[in-house]
Amino acid sequence: MRKIKVLTAAFGVISMAMFGTAAEAQNYPDRPVTMIVPWAPGGAADIIARLVAEPMGKALGQPVVIENRPGAGGTVGSAVVAKADPDGYTILMGNVASEAIAPAFYADTIPYKVLEDFAPVTQLIQQPSVLLVSKDFEFDNVKDLMAFAKENPGELYATPGVGNSPYLTFELIKDNYDVDMENVPYDSGAEVNNALNAGDVQIAINNLPEAIKAIQAGIAKPVAVTAAERNPLLPDVPTFVESGGDKIVAISWQGIFAPAGTPDAIVQKLYEATAAALKDENVVQRNKELGSVPVGSTPEEFKAFVASEIENWAYMVKLAGASAPK
Amino acid sequence: MDLFNQILGGFATATTPHNILFCFIGVTIGTFVGVLPGLGPLAAIALCLPITFYLDPTTAMIMLAGIFYGAQYGSSTASILLNIPGTASAAVTCLDGYPLTQKGQAGVALMITTLTSFAGGTMAIVLVMGLAPVISAFAMNFSSAEYFSVMLLGLVAASTLSIGSPIKGMTMVVAGLALSMIGTDKYTGEFRFTGGILDLAEGVSLVALSIGLFGVAEILSSFAGKGPVLLNASSVRLRDMLPTRTQLKQAILPTFRGMGIGSVIGAMPGAGPALASYLAYVAETQVSKNPEKFGKGAIEGIAAPEAANNASVQTAFIPTLTLGVPGDVVMAVLIGALMIHGITPGPDFISSHGDIFWGLAASFWIGNVLLLVLNIPLIGIWVRMLAIPPRILYPIMLVFVCIGVYSIRNSIFDVYIMLVFGVVGYVLALFRYPAPPLLLGFVLGPLMEQHLRRALLLGRGDPMTFLYHPISAIFLAICLVLILRSLPLGPIVQKLRARQTHRVDIE
Numbered sequence: 152m153r154k155i156k157v158l159t160a161a162f163g164v165i166s167m168a169m170f171g172t173a174a175e176a177q178n179y180p181d182r183p184v185t186m187i188v189p190w191a192p193g194g195a196a197d198i199i200a201r202l203v204a205e206p207m208g209k210a211l212g213q214p215v216v217i218e219n220r221p222g223a224g225g226t227v228g229s230a231v232v233a234k235a236d237p238d239g240y241t242i243l244m245g246n247v248a249s250e251a252i253a254p255a256f257y258a259d260t261i262p263y264k265v266l267e268d269f270a271p272v273t274q275l276i277q278q279p280s281v282l283l284v285s286k287d288f289e290f291d292n293v294k295d296l297m298a299f300a301k302e303n304p305g306e307l308y309a310t311p312g313v314g315n316s317p318y319l320t321f322e323l324i325k326d327n328y329d330v331d332m333e334n335v336p337y338d339s340g341a342e343v344n345n346a347l348n349a350g351d352v353q354i355a356i357n358n359l360p361e362a363i364k365a366i367q368a369g370i371a372k373p374v375a376v377t378a379a380e381r382n383p384l385l386p387d388v389p390t391f392v393e394s395g396g397d398k399i400v401a402i403s404w405q406g407i408f409a410p411a412g413t414p415d416a417i418v419q420k421l422y423e424a425t426a427a428a429l430k431d432e433n434v435v436q437r438n439k440e441l442g443s444v445p446v447g448s449t450p451e452e453f454k455a456f457v458a459s460e461i462e463n464w465a466y467m468v469k470l471a472g473a474s475a476p477k
Numbered sequence: 478m479d480l481f482n483q484i485l486g487g488f489a490t491a492t493t494p495h496n497i498l499f500c501f502i503g504v505t506i507g508t509f510v511g512v513l514p515g516l517g518p519l520a521a522i523a524l525c526l527p528i529t530f531y532l533d534p535t536t537a538m539i540m541l542a543g544i545f546y547g548a549q550y551g552s553s554t555a556s557i558l559l560n561i562p563g564t565a566s567a568a569v570t571c572l573d574g575y576p577l578t579q580k581g582q583a584g585v586a587l588m589i590t591t592l593t594s595f596a597g598g599t600m601a602i603v604l605v606m607g608l609a610p611v612i613s614a615f616a617m618n619f620s621s622a623e624y625f626s627v628m629l630l631g632l633v634a635a636s637t638l639s640i641g642s643p644i645k646g647m648t649m650v651v652a653g654l655a656l657s658m659i660g661t662d663k664y665t666g667e668f669r670f671t672g673g674i675l676d677l678a679e680g681v682s683l684v685a686l687s688i689g690l691f692g693v694a695e696i697l698s699s700f701a702g703k704g705p706v707l708l709n710a711s712s713v714r715l716r717d718m719l720p721t722r723t724q725l726k727q728a729i730l731p732t733f734r735g736m737g738i739g740s741v742i743g744a745m746p747g748a749g750p751a752l753a754s755y756l757a758y759v760a761e762t763q764v765s766k767n768p769e770k771f772g773k774g775a776i777e778g779i780a781a782p783e784a785a786n787n788a789s790v791q792t793a794f795i796p797t798l799t800l801g802v803p804g805d806v807v808m809a810v811l812i813g814a815l816m817i818h819g820i821t822p823g824p825d826f827i828s829s830h831g832d833i834f835w836g837l838a839a840s841f842w843i844g845n846v847l848l849l850v851l852n853i854p855l856i857g858i859w860v861r862m863l864a865i866p867p868r869i870l871y872p873i874m875l876v877f878v879c880i881g882v883y884s885i886r887n888s889i890f891d892v893y894i895m896l897v898f899g900v901v902g903y904v905l906a907l908f909r910y911p912a913p914p915l916l917l918g919f920v921l922g923p924l925m926e927q928h929l930r931r932a933l934l935l936g937r938g939d940p941m942t943f944l945y946h947p948i949s950a951i952f953l954a955i956c957l958v959l960i961l962r963s964l965p966l967g968p969i970v971q972k973l974r975a976r977q978t979h980r981v982d983i984e
Binding site for chain 2: 191192193194197198201217219222223256260307312313314333335336337338339341342344345346349351352360364368437440
């Protein structure tokens with residue numbers, strides 16, 4: 152008798168849960184959506200998040216509120232979303248660092264598995280890194296530069312820090328051309344530019360917005376971009392693929408994730424809202440200024456992309472020989 | 478003429494009622510976060526940043542910058558009254574500020590730091606306005622070798638702080654450097670000395686350390702019966718807060734020197750107000766005719782560092798805005814605030830966004846005047862705090878600092894760290910080991926390590942690179958002079974000679 156009661160109760164709960172979800176998805180969203188940015192205010196991820204939040208909110212009919220939860224390379228905020236209720240009211244502005252590099256870099260120490268704990272929604276934008284040389288440097292194409300590096304082992308190059316995407320991309324370059332070069336890590340892309348300007352280093356890799364500043368200020372010459380295609384802001388700069396380094400494709404990206412288990416209908420709604428946001432006039436204009444290429448992939452495409460990214464960056468992390476101790 | 482018009486334009490922007498209001502809000506928030514130990518400008522600016530998304534970029538910068546320099550005004554208050562620095566840069570103000578309070582001159586001390594803060598800040602603004610491009614070009618010549626050497630100078634200076642033995646000072650600097658090694662190695666991403674504790678992955682929290690060493694240690698020593706000097710409310714009339722003519726005279730030259738040192742240090746990205754105030758203090762002890770009065774309530778000992786740290790936070794905007802290189806985390810957040818509005822600071826910032834630059838620079842002046850007007854009446858209120866009996870004041874403060882430290886990272890671990898360093902600080906005080914050099918070593922440690930390693934990389938591993946850079950060589954020479962002057966070499970030399978003769982005798 153008691154068993155039956157329990158069963159009925161269980162059935163009741165399950166069916167309520169199912170119908171409840173369906174109804175929830177239909178009414179979604181009926182309150183503000185929180186978008187967790189796992190980085191400090193003012194960073195690249197924060198800027199794109201605040202940029203799309205407004206038009207996204209318009210498309211959803213409810214405001215999208217930004218909450219910064221920085222710490223430990225973006226993993227603190229990501230973990231918050233991984234553990235959040237999968238109801239579409241807590242979503243994540245994830246990026247290459249926290250969702251593709253960190254899983255390889257920190258291996259088992261991060262409290263989430265990207266592919267298991269998240270429902271990827273869409274990739275918003277992508278940006279390449281740019282290989283630069285200082286303005287007076289002789290070798291300004293990939294072939295000559297790499298030949299020079301090969302002849303002069305131990306040549307220095309500047310990166311905007313250790314563990315980020317430009318740094319790891321350079322590991323890929325070194326591996327691909329089999330050159331022995333010495334990294335001089337700086338604290339930011341702006342410092343890399345200053346080092347080029349002051350003549351401390353002649354070769355550098357930088358993220359796109361900073362690289363463009365250096366090129367415009369005339370303190371550096373672009374050598375190649377690391378995306379598969381040329382960047383609209385640097386139409387004359389070849390890719391590595393064109394220059395014979397076909398394996399060198401490494402970009403940084405930003406994308407939206409929901410917790411795993413979020414109903415498909417809600418993921419779809421979020422995807423449609425971001426797709427609309429990417430077409431917003433202000434967003435289009437600002438992306439152009441920042442050199443970000445809008446992507447707007449579907450949830451399925453994004454899921455496949457993230458899976459391949461995790462593999463790519465894990466390979467680069469292995470090349471760098473760097474991983475956090477267990 | 479052109480410059481003059483631009484400055485006028487800047488004032489026109491800064492004096493709109495809207496901008497004055499936000500400037501006032503900024504400096505008021507800044508004063509309070511500066512006064513409260515544990516809360517710093519970084520936390521306040523990060524909290525206010527999302528609000529500024531809805532403001533005009535100039536207004537946003539005026540308000541956020543106000544928090545930053547406002548905090549420097551407030552930070553000396555707790556140093557002077559309670560021997561607890563509001564921010565790391567005010568730790569050095571404890572050295573002479575607290576003895577003044579013990580002599581019953583808290584009001585005078587606060588009045589002097591308010592005036593010198595104003596003087597240091599306003600004079601530095603002249604530099605920002607007139608010489609920003611020149612200064613940033615000069616700062617550009619500083620590569621890692623120079624940075625390392627100037628920071629070394631700061632540490633040597635801190636360890637030779639004339640109070641007590643230089644050996645003790647140096648021990649504390651080294652202890653600070655050692656503590657700063659805990660955390661992630663910036664060059665490899667490896668964890669160092671964390672003992673497997675993930676909470677230490679980002680290092681020991683600066684706030685937890687400084688509040689522990691100073692604040693909690695002070696509270697502990699009050700339990701041991703060494704409370705602060707109680708004041709009766711009658712001694713806080715304005716008349717008692719006014720410095721005497723002699724005291725003012727004593728403050729004038731140190732204020733100028735502090736301003737000069739602070740302006741130069743501020744213009745160097747990364748050096749920071751803490752280094753500025755230490756160097757200014759040590760410079761005073763070196764030029765003074767009676768260095769023995771430092772640490773016992775010397776007016777020069779509070780005037781110079783306060784002028785220096787206020788000057789440095791103003792000139793810190795020069796590299797931030799003209800090079801896009803943030804001097805510290807606070808400046809990095811300010812750059813972020815501009816970037817949210819689609820403005821990237823860089824070499825063309827003044828020409829392409831002159832309205833923001835001149836409006837901001839003009840607002841510094843207005844902000845400093847507002848701070849002066851705001852802080853003078855507050856002095857009376859702060860001094861009255863001393864009338865609260867310690868058995869009530871200290872437990873309340875303990876609660877406040879715990880909340881403050883916890884709130885930074887929502888981490889109970891940091892509260893434990895604070896308590897541990899409280900005990901350490903108390904023991905150190907018992908044995909007369911000065912805590913400020915430890916704090917400076919801790920603040921500068923990571924930067925020095927980075928610049929040392931980078932300078933060696935760029936110099937291809939040759940340590941002589943520090944001497945090949947002329948500016949760096951000069952700093953190192955000053956270090957050597959400071960060390961030689963402070964070491965009791967006489968007896969050692971005698972001992973060595975004695976030993977040598979001894980050896981000869983044996984042979």
